Amino acid sequence: MKRELTRLITAQVFLHMCMAGTRMAAPLLALREGHSAASVGVLLALFALSQVFLSLPAGRYADRHGLRRPVGYAVLAAVLGAGAAAIWPSFWVLCFAALLTGGATGSAIIAVQRQAGFLAGTPTELKQVFGWLAIGPALSNFAGPFVAGLLIDHAGFRAAFAVLALVPLASWWGVHALAVRKQAEVAPADGRRRSSWDLLREPPFRRLMLVNWLLSSCWDVHTFLVPVLGHERGLSASAIGTVLGAFALAATGVRVLLPLMAEHVREAKVVTASMVCTAVLFAVYPMAHTAWSMGALSVLLGFALGSVQPMVMSTLHQITPSHRHGEAIGLRMMAINGSSVLMPLLFGSVGALLGASGVFWFVGGVVGVASPAALRLGQGHVKH
Numbered sequence: 001m002k003r004e005l006t007r008l009i010t011a012q013v014f015l016h017m018c019m020a021g022t023r024m025a026a027p028l029l030a031l032r033e034g035h036s037a038a039s040v041g042v043l044l045a046l047f048a049l050s051q052v053f054l055s056l057p058a059g060r061y062a063d064r065h066g067l068r069r070p071v072g073y074a075v076l077a078a079v080l081g082a083g084a085a086a087i088w089p090s091f092w093v094l095c096f097a098a099l100l101t102g103g104a105t106g107s108a109i110i111a112v113q114r115q116a117g118f119l120a121g122t123p124t125e126l127k128q129v130f131g132w133l134a135i136g137p138a139l140s141n142f143a144g145p146f147v148a149g150l151l152i153d154h155a156g157f158r159a160a161f162a163v164l165a166l167v168p169l170a171s172w173w174g175v176h177a178l179a180v181r182k183q184a185e186v187a188p189a190d191g192r193r194r195s196s197w198d199l200l201r202e203p204p205f206r207r208l209m210l211v212n213w214l215l216s217s218c219w220d221v222h223t224f225l226v227p228v229l230g231h232e233r234g235l236s237a238s239a240i241g242t243v244l245g246a247f248a249l250a251a252t253g254v255r256v257l258l259p260l261m262a263e264h265v266r267e268a269k270v271v272t273a274s275m276v277c278t279a280v281l282f283a284v285y286p287m288a289h290t291a292w293s294m295g296a297l298s299v300l301l302g303f304a305l306g307s308v309q310p311m312v313m314s315t316l317h318q319i320t321p322s323h324r325h326g327e328a329i330g331l332r333m334m335a336i337n338g339s340s341v342l343m344p345l346l347f348g349s350v351g352a353l354l355g356a357s358g359v360f361w362f363v364g365g366v367v368g369v370a371s372p373a374a375l376r377l378g379q380g381h382v383k384h
Helices: 002-032 037-065 068-087 093-116 121-134 135-155 159-167 169-176 204-232 237-264 268-285 291-306 307-321 322-374
Strands: none
Touching: 002 037, 002 068, 002 121, 002 135, 002 159, 002 169, 037 068, 037 322, 068 093, 068 169, 068 322, 093 121, 093 307, 093 322, 121 135, 121 237, 121 307, 135 159, 135 322, 159 268, 159 307, 204 237, 204 268, 204 291, 204 307, 204 322, 237 307, 237 322, 268 291, 268 307, 268 322, 291 307, 307 322
């Protein structure tokens, strides 16, 4: 299992690294070319927008064709997107690159997560697999912008995009020789095609999606409002960046620990604890007035929210039929990316009325009220 999991992590990291590097370089180039902040906002939204529309089709495609073909097409799309930006670095080509690299990364991650579930034979192994797999995006979110930044400073934007276009080729190396040890079970005997929305009619899946969406929104709230709150407190840009960095490091750290503790933790208890802790931390966060206090709260929040994804993915693979794993993962990713596109707009509107503190308290209250639902995660199974 270790060899297969290493290859899956490799495939995920290098495709995500291409997207993360492009997501940093493209807005920077657009700003240097004189485009407005609104234009840059649209450019950034395109990275998530393509995943909203592609996630469900990509999940179904992975259910039908497995791992190699979806990742192969994703590598091709990412190379084409970043390569086009290297050759014609205009704003509209940057938008094209955002759509392709964002969509490619999302589609590949669905196929990778689906395949990862087949490497595990027990609930404990599922938690271990998805704990290790969740570390990949954290690594690529650091490596992509870091490499792109170095190349931009020393060789220019074209060189940065050119190197980013080559990076996804390592993802193909990760999967092309991967031995598929277990295939999905066949579809139901009646052969009737079922709607993806049928999954949402099942209480176990609907409950899982609700909890995952709430906690994903908390991640977005923190990322969106910390700069606002920091500005209100008079913190420097470096201090605000350090607060956000502390959150990311804590989220990564807990994901390193989870596989080692998998045998002793239960998905429902971990997610419930995460929701309760998040609600308490959101209630306290607006009372922090220094970089140190905000940084400490960010670390605690990173531990709470960073533990969620492996638990959610483990539960998802246990409650859904294996021939619909890709579809279920695609539906989850569509909801998360849709939230990432729409929630900042909502937070901005609510924040204008209630202030940053009001948004923290409102979202924390909702999460606290909904936390009992997490206790029932994993109860029941999707029937079709």
